[in-house]
Amino acid sequence: MERAFDPARVEPRWRALWEERSLYRADPASDKPPFCMVIPPPNITGRLHVGHGLNNTLQDMVARWKRMSGYDVLWVPGSDHASIATHVMIERELEKEGLTRQQLGREKFMERAWAWKEKFGGEIGEQLRRLGASCDWSRERFTMDPGLSAAVREVFVRLYEDGLIYRDRYLINWCPRCRTAVSDLEVVHKEMQGKLWTVRYPLEGGGWISVATTRPETILGDAAVAVHPEDDRHRAVVGRTAIVPAVGRRIPVVADPFVDPNFGTGAVKVTPAHDPNDFLAGRRLGLDPIVVMDESARMTSEAGPYSGMDRFVCRERLLDQLRSEGLLLEEKDHLLSLGRCQRCDTIVEPMISLQWFVKIEPLARPALEAVESGRIRFVPDQWRKTYYEWMRNIKDWCISRQLWWGHRIPAWYCDSCGVTIVSRRDPDKCGTCGCLSLTQDPDVLDTWFSSGLWAFSTLGWPESTAELRRYYPTTLLVTGYDIIFFWVARMVMMGLKFMDEIPFKDVYFNGLVRDAKGEKISKMKGNTVDFFELMETYGTDAVRLTYASLSSPGSDVALAPGRLDGSRAFANKIWNAVRFARPHLEAGAWSSPPRREHLSEADRWILSRCSRVAQVVDEAMESYRFDEATAAIYRFAWHELCDWYLEMSKPALAAPNTPAGEAARGTLGHVIDRLLRMLHPFMPFITEELWQSLPRPAGSADRPVSIAIALFPLREPEMEDAAAERALEILMEQVTVRRNLAAGKEALVARDVPAHIRPFTEEARQVLERHRDTIAGLTRSAAPQIVQFSTAREGWVPIRGVTSCTEFTLFLTGGAEIEAERARLNKEIERLAKELTVHEAKLANEGFLSRAKAEAVEKVRAGHRDLTDRIARIRKTLEQLGA
RNA sequence: GGGCGGUUAGCUCAGCGGGAGAGCACCUGCCUUACAAGCAGGGGGUCACUGGUUCAAAUCCAGUACUGCCCACCA
Numbered sequence: 001m002e003r004a005f006d007p008a009r010v011e012p013r014w015r016a017l018w019e020e021r022s023l024y025r026a027d028p029a030s031d032k033p034p035f036c037m038v039i040p041p042p043n044i045t046g047r048l049h050v051g052h053g054l055n056n057t058l059q060d061m062v063a064r065w066k067r068m069s070g071y072d073v074l075w076v077p078g079s080d081h082a083s084i085a086t087h088v089m090i091e092r093e094l095e096k097e098g099l100t101r102q103q104l105g106r107e108k109f110m111e112r113a114w115a116w117k118e119k120f121g122g123e124i125g126e127q128l129r130r131l132g133a134s135c136d137w138s139r140e141r142f143t144m145d146p147g148l149s150a151a152v153r154e155v156f157v158r159l160y161e162d163g164l165i166y167r168d169r170y171l172i173n174w175c176p177r178c179r180t181a182v183s184d185l186e187v188v189h190k191e192m193q194g195k196l197w198t199v200r201y202p203l204e205g206g207g208w209i210s211v212a213t214t215r216p217e218t219i220l221g222d223a224a225v226a227v228h229p230e231d232d233r234h235r236a237v238v239g240r241t242a243i244v245p246a247v248g249r250r251i252p253v254v255a256d257p258f259v260d261p262n263f264g265t266g267a268v269k270v271t272p273a274h275d276p277n278d279f280l281a282g283r284r285l286g287l288d289p290i291v292v293m294d295e296s297a298r299m300t301s302e303a304g305p306y307s308g309m310d311r312f313v314c315r316e317r318l319l320d321q322l323r324s325e326g327l328l329l330e331e332k333d334h335l336l337s338l339g340r341c342q343r344c345d346t347i348v349e350p351m352i353s354l355q356w357f358v359k360i361e362p363l364a365r366p367a368l369e370a371v372e373s374g375r376i377r378f379v380p381d382q383w384r385k386t387y388y389e390w391m392r393n394i395k396d397w398c399i400s401r402q403l404w405w406g407h408r409i410p411a412w413y414c415d416s417c418g419v420t421i422v423s424r425r426d427p428d429k430c431g432t433c434g435c436l437s438l439t440q441d442p443d444v445l446d447t448w449f450s451s452g453l454w455a456f457s458t459l460g461w462p463e464s465t466a467e468l469r470r471y472y473p474t475t476l477l478v479t480g481y482d483i484i485f486f487w488v489a490r491m492v493m494m495g496l497k498f499m500d501e502i503p504f505k506d507v508y509f510n511g512l513v514r515d516a517k518g519e520k521i522s523k524m525k526g527n528t529v530d531f532f533e534l535m536e537t538y539g540t541d542a543v544r545l546t547y548a549s550l551s552s553p554g555s556d557v558a559l560a561p562g563r564l565d566g567s568r569a570f571a572n573k574i575w576n577a578v579r580f581a582r583p584h585l586e587a588g589a590w591s592s593p594p595r596r597e598h599l600s601e602a603d604r605w606i607l608s609r610c611s612r613v614a615q616v617v618d619e620a621m622e623s624y625r626f627d628e629a630t631a632a633i634y635r636f637a638w639h640e641l642c643d644w645y646l647e648m649s650k651p652a653l654a655a656p657n658t659p660a661g662e663a664a665r666g667t668l669g670h671v672i673d674r675l676l677r678m679l680h681p682f683m684p685f686i687t688e689e690l691w692q693s694l695p696r697p698a699g700s701a702d703r704p705v706s707i708a709i710a711l712f713p714l715r716e717p718e719m720e721d722a723a724a725e726r727a728l729e730i731l732m733e734q735v736t737v738r739r740n741l742a743a744g745k746e747a748l749v750a751r752d753v754p755a756h757i758r759p760f761t762e763e764a765r766q767v768l769e770r771h772r773d774t775i776a777g778l779t780r781s782a783a784p785q786i787v788q789f790s791t792a793r794e795g796w797v798p799i800r801g802v803t804s805c806t807e808f809t810l811f812l813t814g815g816a817e818i819e820a821e822r823a824r825l826n827k828e829i830e831r832l833a834k835e836l837t838v839h840e841a842k843l844a845n846e847g848f849l850s851r852a853k854a855e856a857v858e859k860v861r862a863g864h865r866d867l868t869d870r871i872a873r874i875r876k877t878l879e880q881l882g883a
Numbered sequence: 884g885g886g887c888g889g890u891u892a893g894c895u896c897a898g899c900g901g902g903a904g905a906g907c908a909c910c911u912g913c914c915u916u917a918c919a920a921g922c923a924g925g926g927g928g929u930c931a932c933u934g935g936u937u938c939a940a941a942u943c944c945a946g947u948a949c950u951g952c953c954c955a956c957c958a
Contacts, residue, residue, distance in 0.1 A: 004920070189955085196958085212958055260957060268958050277956045337955085350956090382887065386953070389886065393954085481953090512952090518895075520951085549906080552897065554888070556951090560895035562907030569906090569920045580917030627897070631905075646917075736924095743924040744911065780915075 001582070001693075005575035005686060007539030014688045014706075015129055023708050024067075024134040026074030028466040035071035036471035037063065038458055039135065040479045040487065041143065041451065043082035044120040045089050048127045050513040050521065050531045051480065054557055057547045058510050058626060059478045060133045064681035065621050067134070068712035074471050076458045077128060077135035079121045081144045083406035083447035084178060084186070088343045090116060090405075106404050113405040117142070130532070132540055132684045134708065139467070141458045143450040144407065151457035152407045152450045153424060155498060160411075160422040164359045165399075167411075167420070171272075171279035172398050174351035175341040176297035176311075180402040181355050183446060184395060185485055187339040187348050196334035197319065198265060200327045201225060204241040209234070209253060210329055212264030214336050215274075216322070217315045220247055220303045221292035223282060224270040229255040231266050245327050246318060247304040254285055273352050289352050295402075297349050311349070356400035356409060356443070363493040364394045370492055370502050379508045379624050380553040383481055390485050399446045406444030413439050452490035455503035477504040480512065508624050511556035518558040529559055541683035542567035548626040548682050549634075570634060571686050574679070577642050578672060578690040585669050585695050587656045592673060592697040593719065594666025598659035600652065601770065603667040604724035606645040607716075609636060610671045615715035617678050626682075633679055641671060644732060648774055669697055674713040684708065727767045730805060734768065735778045737801040741810040742779070748797075748812040754782045756790040756809040764805040784808075 002009075018024065026036075037059055042052055059075065067073040090112055091101055101109050121142060128135060141148060159165040172181045199219065200210045209225055225242050227234035238255045258281055259268050272282025273289035282289055292303045297311045306314045322328040339348045368391040370376045371384055378384045400409060412421040414430035415437040421427050429436045450457070455477075459468040473495070479488060488507060495503030514520055515527045522528070535543050545567040550557045594603070613636040620629035652664035673694065680687040691707040704710050734757060742749045759765040768775075768786050776783040792798065796811040 003918075214958070258957095263957065270958095275956075275958080277958075280956085385887065389954070484953095516895080518951090550896070555896085556889095558895055560907080563895060564907095565920075566906040569918095572920050573918065576918035576921085578917085582917095631897075635905085642918085643922090647922095739923060740925095 001579050003576075003579075005539070005572045007541065007571070007685065008536075010689045011130075011132075011540055011685045014685055015132070017688075017706060018134070018708060019129070019137075021705055022138070023706055024063075024073070024075065024136050025138055026136050026467075026471070027072055028470045030072035032070055032072040034074065034470050034475075035063075035066040036074040036076070036474040037476050037478065038076045038455055038474055039078060040477075040483070041078045041080040041141075041454065042124050043080050043085050044117050044124065045082055045085045046120060048124060048131075048531055050529050050534065050559065052127075053131060053531045053534070053543065054513050054547045054551070055478060055480060055510055056128060056131055056133050057544045058508070058551060060131070060684075061544075061548060061626060061681045062476060062478070062621070062624075063134050064684065064708060065712060067708065068677065068680065068710060069618075070711070073134075074139070074467070075133075075135045076139050076141065077125065077133070077137060078141035078143070078454075078458060079124050080451055081117065081142065081406060081447065083401060083403055083444060084180065084182070084343050085447070086113060086116060086405050087178065087403050101404070109404050117144075127532075130535065130540070132544070134684075139458070143447070143454070147460065147463075148450060148453070148457045149407055151453050151461055152445065153410050154462045155449075155453055155494065156410055156445070157422055157424050158498070159358060164362060165356060165422075166359060167354065167356050169352060169354045170357070170398075171276055171350055171352050172355055173339065173348045174295070174297075174353065175344065175346055175348050176293075176295065177344050177346040178341060178403070179295050181351075181353055181398055181400060182341060182348065183398050183448075186342045188342050189337045189339050192336060192338050194334050194336040194338070196264070196330075196332055196336075197322075197328060198330035199245065199269075199322055200329050201242040201245060201269075202327075203237065203253070204243060204250065207237070209237055209242055209267050210265045211267045211269045213269060214334060215315070216318050217299070217303075217306075217311050218271040218274045218292070219245060219269060219318065220299070220306060220314075221271045221273050221290040222249070222251055222269045223272050223278075223287040223290055224251050224285065225253045225267055226256045226259050226270050226281065226285075227253065227267045228259040228261040229257060231259075231261040233261075234267055245325065246306070246321055247302075249290075256281055256285060274350055276350055279350070279352070291352060293349060293351065295351075355398050356411075356441075358397040358399055360394050360397050360493075363497055364391050364489075366496045367391060367489060367492040370496060376492065376502050376504065377506045379506060382554060383484060383507075383509050386481075387484060387489060391489060397446075399449050400441075400443040401446055402442075403444050406447060407450055409441040409443050409445060411441040413441070415439055448486050448490055451487055452494040453498070455491050455495055456499050461498070472499060473502050474504045476506045476508065478508045478510060481509040482512065484509070506624075509554075510551060511554070514556050514558045516558060516560050518556070534559070534564075538564045538568045539571060539685075541686045542571050544684075545570065545630055545682055548630045551626040553624070570638065571683065573638055573642060574675075574683075574686060575690065577637070577646065578676075578694070580646060581668050581672050582694060584653045584656070584665055585672075588662065588665060589698040590662070590666040590669040591699065592666065592670040593716070594663055594670055598663040599667065600649075600660060600663060601724050601727050602645060602648045602774070603663055604719075604721045605728040606641060606671055607667060607719040608721040608725055609640050610674055610713075611716040611719040614674065614678055614713040618712070618714060621681075630682055633675070633682070637675055637679070641675065644728075645671070647778060651773075651777060666697075669694070673697075677707060677710050678713045680707050680710075681712075726763075727770075730764055730767045731771045731774060733803045734771075734775055734784070734806065734808060737803050737808045738775065738779045738781070738784070738810060741799050741801050741808065742781075745812060749781070750796075750811060750813050751781050753793075753796060753811045753813075755784040755811065756787045757784045758787055758790050758807045758809070760805050760807075768806070 039059065040055060042048060063073050063075045094101060094104060125140065156165065173184065173187045175182050194214055196212055196214055197216055198210050198212045200208045202208045211225060213219065222244050227238060237253045240253050241250050242253055244251055258277060270278045270281055270287060272278050272287050273291045274293065290302050292300055293311055294300050299306045299309045299311065299314050301307045303314065306317065309317065319328065340346060341348055368388065371378065371387055410422060412427055414433060414435050416435040417430060417433040419430060419432045421431065421438065427438060430438060455474055456468060456472055459465060459472055461468055491503045495501065515529060519527060542564060546563045547557065550563060613632050616632040617629045620632065649664045649668065652660040655661040656665065676687045676691045688707050696703050738755060757768055759768055765786060772783040790807065790809040793811060796813065798809045798811055801808045
C-alpha cells in the first residue's frame with residue numbers, strides 16, 4: 001500500500017462499483033422511510049463549475065448520510081434546457097460562422113440545439129459522477145423530455161383555463177440582441193455613469209417648456225409633456241401644445257401626479273411605448289403609444305429622419321440636431337442604473353409587445369403563507385425575509401419568449417376568425433368557425449416555467465406514479481440563494497397549485513463560491529477556478545471536505561488554498577492511520593464492539609470519544625451544519641485517534657496474543673470502522689477504499705458490498721465512559737507539560753533521571769500511578785516518580801510546571817553542561833543582536849515610504865519581530881537555567 | 884431609495900453572554916519502524932469604532948465607519 005493517498009488511482013474504481021451495483025437506486029416499494037431531493041438541474045450550457053461543485057457536494061453529503069441512516073433515498077438528477085442561455089451559446093457559435101439564427105432557420109437551429117444537448121447534457125452526468133454524486137441515475141430527467149413536456153403543457157392549459165394565463169399587449173423588457181421579451185428577473189441592473197440632457201420643446205403660440213431625459217432617442221416617441229398638477233411654475237402651460245423636436249409632432253402638455261416636481265425642470269416627457277412609467281401614465285391619460293424602435297432596437301418610420309438608425313447612433317445624431325437648433329439646454333453627468341440582458345449583457349429596451357403572462361398574485365398568496373406558517377422551512381432563516389419581500393410585491397410574469405429552443409406555447413390562432421385555442425392536444429380545426437387553417441403561436445416558454453414544475457414533473461406528474469405518491473413532497477431542496485425568485489418561489493407556487501401540497505419541507509441555501517481572496521468569481525475578472533483541475537490537484541475527497549468545512553450557514557465559500565491543503569493533508573492522514581492499523585487487524589481476530597473485560601483505560605477513552613463524536617456529527621447533519629460535522633470528525637481522527645490513541649496503544653498492539661493486545665486490536669478495528677463510516681458522506685472515495693481493504697471483525701455478518709450502504713454510526717451509550725475520559729485528560733496534561741518543559745532544552749534533559757509528579761488530588765495520584773509507563777513512552781523518557789514532595793537532587797537543576805492537578809518537576813543536567821549551554825545561548829543572543837541592529841537601521845532609513853516599498857519594509861519588520869522573539873525566548877531559557 | 888449580510892491571528896473562517904479558537908502560513912527542535920502532505924514545541928489578536936444593558940459582552944441593544952449582496956420605474 002502506497003505511502004501516500006493517491007486519489008487518481010482510487011476514485012475511478014469505486015465510481016465503477018457504485019454504478020454497477022445500482023447502489024443509489026430508490027425503491028418506491030421499500031419499507032424504509034423515504035427521503036427525496038431533486039437536483040437543481042444544471043443548464044446544458046457548459047461544464048459544471050465550482051458552484052455546482054459546492055451545491056452537489058452538499059446534496060450528496062445529505063443523501064449519503066440519510067441512506068446510511070436507513071432511509072430509502074431518492075436523489076433525482078437531471079439537466080435544464082436553459083432556453084435563452086442555450087440560445088446565446090449557440091448563437092455565439094453561429095456568429096463565428098457568420099450566421100444569425102434567423103438565417104439558419106428554426107428547424108436547423110433546433111437540430112443544433114439538440115446536438116448541443118446531447119453533448120453537454122451527457123457531460124453533466126459524467127461530471128456529477130466524478131464528484132461522487134449518489135444520484136439515482138435510472139431516474140435522470142431533462143426539462144424537455146417527453147414526460148416533462150407533457151407536464152408543461154398540462155400546466156399551461158390548466159392555468160389558462162383557470163384564467164391565470166392571459167395574453168396582452170403590454171410594456172415588457174426587450175433584449176434587442178436575443179430579440180425576445182425577458183422577464184423582470186432576467187434584467188440585471190448595473191450602475192453606470194451616463195448623462196442627463198435637458199431639452200427645450202417649443203410651445204405652440206410661443207414660449208417653450210424644457211424636460212430632462214437620459215435617453216434622448218425616445219424623444220421621437222413622445223406623446224405628451226407632463227407636469228405636476230400642483231406645480232405653480234407650470235400651471236399656465238397645462239393644456240397647451242408642445243412641438244416634439246426633430247419630428248414636429250404636436251403633443252399636449254398634461255398634468256399628472258406621477259411627476260416629481262423636484263426633479264429636473266419639473267416637467268417630464270411622456271413616451272408610452274418605451275418607458276414603464278410613461279406606459280402607465282399613457283394608459284391613464286389616454287395617450288396613444290408611438291413605437292419608434294423595432295425588435296432590433298432600430299428606429300422605425302415613426303422616427304422620421306432617423307428611421308432605420310440604431311438607437312445609440314440615433315441618440316448622437318439627434319443630440320447634434322438639438323444642439324444646432326439651440327434646443328439642447330444642458331448636458332451633465334448622471335449616475336444611472338441600466339437594465340441589461342442577464343444572458344448577453346445587451347442593454348434591454350422597454351417595449352410594447354403582445355405577450356403571454358401568468359397572473360401571479362393568486363399563486364403567490366398561498367406560496368407566501370406556506371413559508372410564513374413554517375410548513376416550508378428556510379435554512380438559514382434569514383432568506384425568508386427576502387422571499388417575503390419579493391412575494392409581497394410580485395408582478396405578473398411574462399412567460400413567452402420569441403425563441404425556438406424550449407416548450408412551444410400550446411396556443412393556436414384561427415386564421416379566419418382569429419380565435420385563440422389553447423389545448424392539451426394539437427387542434428385540427430377551429431372550434432368556433434370550423435376553419436381548418438390554424439397557426440400555432442411561434443413562441444416558447446420562459447425556461448423557468450418548466451423548472452418551476454421540477455419537483456413533481458420529475459416524479460411523473462401528471463401521471464399518478466408510485467414515485468409521485470411516495471416522494472412528493474420532497475424532503476429537502478439544496479440550492480443557491482441566487483435563484484430564490486427564479487426557481488424556489490416558482491416551485492412553491494406551482495407545487496401548491498398543481499399538487500395542492502408544498503414541493504419540499506426544507507430548503508437549504510448554500511453560499512456562493514468565491515475565489516481565494518473572497519471575490520466573486522466571474523469570467524470578466526478572469527478569476528475563474530476550473531472545478532476539474534481543482535479535483536485533479538487536491539483529490540475529489542479533499543475538495544468535498546473543503547466545501548463542507550467552509551459551509552457555515554449564510555456565508556459564501558472562498559476557495560482558499562490553505563483550506564484545500566488542510567483537507568488533502570487530512571485525507572493522507574486517514575490513509576496512513578489505516579495503513580498503520582491494517583497489519584494489526586490482520587494479525588489476529590478482533591470483534592466489534594470489542595469485549596469489555598480487558599480494555600485499557602485508553603481503549604475505553606477512545607471508544608467513549610468515538611461514541612460522542614458520532615452523536616455530534618449526527619446532530620450537526622440534522623441541522624445542516626456541514627462545517628461542524630466535519631470539524632468534529634477532523635479533530636477526533638487527527639487529534640485524538642492519531643495523536644494520542646495510536647501512540648498509546650502501540651505497546652499493546654505489539655503483543656497481539658495478550659489480552660491487552662486483543663483488546664487494543666478490537667478497539668482499533670471498531671474505532672477505525674466507525675470513523676470511516678461517519679466520514680463516508682464527506683469523503684466517499686477514500687473511505688470506500690480503506691473500508692474495503694480492512695479485514696472484517698470476527699463473527700460479523702456479511703459486510704455490505706459498499707460502505708455507502710453500511711450503517712451510519714450513532715451514539716453508543718454503553719461505550720461512553722466519563723471516568724476514562726477524565727483520566728486521559730489528566731494523563732495527556734502530564735505528557736504535554738513534560739514536553740513543554742523539555743522543549744528547546746533537549747541537550748539538558750536527562751533521559752535517565754526521572755521527573756517528579758506531585759499530585760494535588762487522590763484521583764490524579766491514582767491515574768498517574770497507572771500510567772507512569774505511558775507517560776514515559778509518549779515522552780521518550782524514564783517513567784516519572786509520583787511523589788508527595790519533590791525534593792532537590794544534588795547536581796541537577798529542577799524546572800517546574802503546574803497543571804490543573806499536579807506539579808511536574810523535570811530535572812536538567814547540572815554544573816558544567818549548564819555553563820556550556822549558557823555560554824552558547826549568550827553567543828546566540830549576541831549574534832542576533834547584531835542582526836537586529838541591521839534591521840533597525842533598515843527600518844529607520846525608510847523614512848518616507850513609497851507604496852511600492854511598503855511590502856518590502858513589512859518583510860523587514862516581520863524579520864525584526866522574529867529576532868526580537870527569539871532573543872526573548874533565549875533569555876527565558878537562560879533564566880530557567882539560572883533557577 | 885429600501886432590504887439583508889459581513890467586519891475575530893498574516894490568509895480563509897468557526898465561536899455569538901462567563902476559558903479567545905481551527906486550518907494554512909510563520910519560528911524552534913526532530914527523517915521517533917502509519918504519515919516530512921509528518922511529529923513535538925512555540926510566537927502572533929485593545930474580537931472595526933462609540934455608547935448602553937449586565938456581577939460579567941467578541942457574544943445582547945443603539946449608533947458610526949468601512950465592505951459585500953439583493954430589490955426598486957425617479958425622467
